Amino acid sequence: MATQFPYTYYSCPCINPTDSTLPEQDDTFDPSSPRAAFSLYPLEHLLYCTECHQVRCPRCTAEEVVCWYCPSCLFEVPSSTVRSEGNQCTRSCYNCPQCTAPLAVNPLDPPESTSETLTGPFILTCPYCTWSSLDIDLKFDKPNNITGQLSGSKRPEPSTPVDTPDPDLSRASSPKPDPKTRDEVFTALNAFYKNQITHDVDAPGHAFAEQAFSSPHSISRLLNLYSTGKKLKRQRPKPMSEALTPADGLVLFDPESELDTIKRTAAGGWEGTLGGDKAAINTEARFVDDARPVASLLRTKRAKRCRACRTLLSRPEPKISTTRYKIRVVAGSNVPRVGLRPLGAKARATAVSGLGGLGAEVPSLKPLLPSHFVLTLTNPLFDAVKVTLATARDTTGPVKARVTILCPAFEVGANTDVWDEALARDGGGGSQGGGGVPEAGKVWERGRNWVGVVVEVVPAGDAVRGEVLEIAVFVRVEYEAGGDLDGAGKREVGFCNPIWSSG
């Protein structure tokens, strides 16, 4: 919608920092400044904070997760499970390692078996590329709880041993099995170094001592720092030992495995290796035979809050199967919609809805010749509002033009029942300007909740051909909110309306 011409972008107030320590900002909004690109949005992308009475763009809203769910089985996952198990479905949802399509669980019963119940074994198959878990010798006893069965089943021994334990280095007394996979190696290394740090943390002044913030030693050390007493004697930190054995997480380079990899590459050819994108989701696998099914990643439903006052701006229903919102305060129902069309164009209906859509009748501006446009403001509120428009006399940007709003202050009626308008008059679209001549200080046309005023544009003599003219319009809206004093005299800033100029 926003790409239609002429488009209207609404500037979010977050472009002007409210920090009082900064020098007073020039309030003139310059749509051609590079900074403006970050605060101009189509009306549809904006939310509205009813407490701050301000438009809120994606940049000035804070997101929070309402719930986690699996896109495949649409089951909600508690956030505690997400924290413990990671961002993946813990049921039976897996994606194909070859083509990322969701895998289906299929029985491997012989076709002539007549038993009613499926006895299995079961396999995961990809309905798209026909990959199946038989390719990596995986079969399941039950059709449900695949994750449990996968973690229970021992990984197939990789044909390229990652870390063959060197007999000289491996400790005979080591009770732990040597880590095999990347994750296991990481866990072993992590445990090893954490152990080192907790041992060494007793030595004051150790480089890693600061990392154990919560230890009582750290607190006494901090207190010592501020005490005026004797100086702390710095001890030399004990040297930390590196991981020395495969049990500690040391991975030794094995020339045999490299040779084996080369052999497998030669045998399997191009098709036997995983592509870069597939290897990214299967970090340990280099070959197609090693690629394992990937658990479905979870998705979230997110609520949005105003960053300034934490008011909820949008909150989806926590039920997974609905796409509805419990709360959603859109800007379109709180700030007036601004549209622009050439004077005399018959596109009133679309101009009122603010969507433009002139189609073939996009006019081109002639240098030094005044062109007239109708700026339409539609009021979505149920109260009449007083509107004051302002614009810089000369536009910035690639097309220089002198812009005059002929009637900068007027009142727009309330958004009352549509039937009121239909019954009040017989046909037509309110008091139309019709064939008259645009006059300064007079509203061009007026309807139930919309007003059109004429804008005169005189492009400069050296207007660039084929560029778009953007007009920044400052719109101030005043309304009497019943009982709510804060609501009175509110404003929004900087709408941009472009007009095509072909010189």
Place this chain on the structure above:
Amino acid sequence: MATAARRPVPPKAPTTLDPASTVASHALLTGPHRITVRARAVLHPYARIMAGGGPVDIGEGCIIWEKALVGCGDSKITEGEEEDARGVRLGPNVVIETGAVVEAREVGEGSMIESFARVGVGARIGKYCKILSYANIPAHTELPDYTVVDGRNFRRKDKTMANQPLVREIRAANHAKQVKGLQALIPSNLVKWQ
């Protein structure tokens, strides 16, 4: 539809239809060459078989969905080509889905050509291949058995099908079930095309 009405009715092809086959009355079998439809083959309504460049042989248990086109429309034979080089031979249990265009010389047993895929003239597709939706197989391509080709021309060998006879059996049983179901659903009108 005015242009369709003016279009000349294509000539009926000489046919050999197995009495156990299912040919819907709205299927189209045209061309100067012979069209053979073997037992248990199912031709959906609006499936088109064109024997323009050579004979078309539809194997046992094949399923051809609506708007799929099997065979070459024109009879132009380029220099050095055999007389019936543009004929099409579908092996048993081949499935050709909606909108696919198959001009291949040969499609092997159990292969599946998904919707809107195109297989060019003279191509030879092996057994148990799967040509996924919107894939394009250029003319005179030879695909080995158990190849899976997707719309971005990503190819892989279907090892499950190649190494597991049980999976092939299950697949054949399911296909037989599907044919049985379609035979019950589609009224056959062999007389029209004989």
